[in-house]
Amino acid sequence: MEVNTLQRRQGLEDKIPEIEKSLKMVEYLAERTNTEEPISTLFELHDTLYANAIIEQPEKVCLWLGANVMLEYSISEAQQLLSAKLSSAKQSLENAIEDLDFLRDQITTMEVNTARTYNWDVKQRRLEKELAAGEPSK
Template structure:
């Protein structure tokens, strides 16, 4: 994103970006903003609208990542529960009866005898066999990483929403300032 024209106030507050998302600057004095940026009103409004659109694109990407993580976390937790159940049944001589999904909406029943290992999907059509202990360690680490990533995404989304609000307010301020300036530049009906 090219953000040169609106960065002066952002540096004053000390925050210029968050993980590649540029900070928007609140414009108190529109005339000074236009003078410092070297833009006329229509160019400034076009720049701000473009910035707003860039924020929206980033927001869509972050929301998609958030949805993926929110779906992934329960899956990891289920896997942890299954591995724990297998470990609990170990040594009891009792088989575990489980229903598993073969295809979307199609299930089959399986009888799982005592096992020292489980197979985990790693992604990209890769499955590896792990001991139950190794699987538990890996799944707990993946769960921690997913939760930490989700926290960062939530913070990024909040930062982004703040930048969208600041940019929308700046657009309104520039537009209103321009309307006000045009009103004073037009001759009054008494002068005509």
């Protein structure tokens, strides 16, 4: 459980900055929707391949949803979707951190109880050996 929760936490910590970056870009495009001045930018085609682009009065954006799926949204819908995803991811991250704290407490409790049970068993075996040998117990 701890490994799964750690992986979930790491995934969320990686995902949240990406969502924030996308949301900032969509908000920037929303600010520029009614401007006459076009936006000149570079966009990534591949890891090291970029292309120049000029964006005039943006109305729609495409968002990667995962699993090789991209959907086109209006700018306001994209803002709502990304805001909801960001708040959901932050809440999930908080839950994962709380779960990890709880799991660590439970693991510590389990280890202490295991050690106590083992020590009790060792003590009982000594007593049984002493009684079997006829020695008085201390």
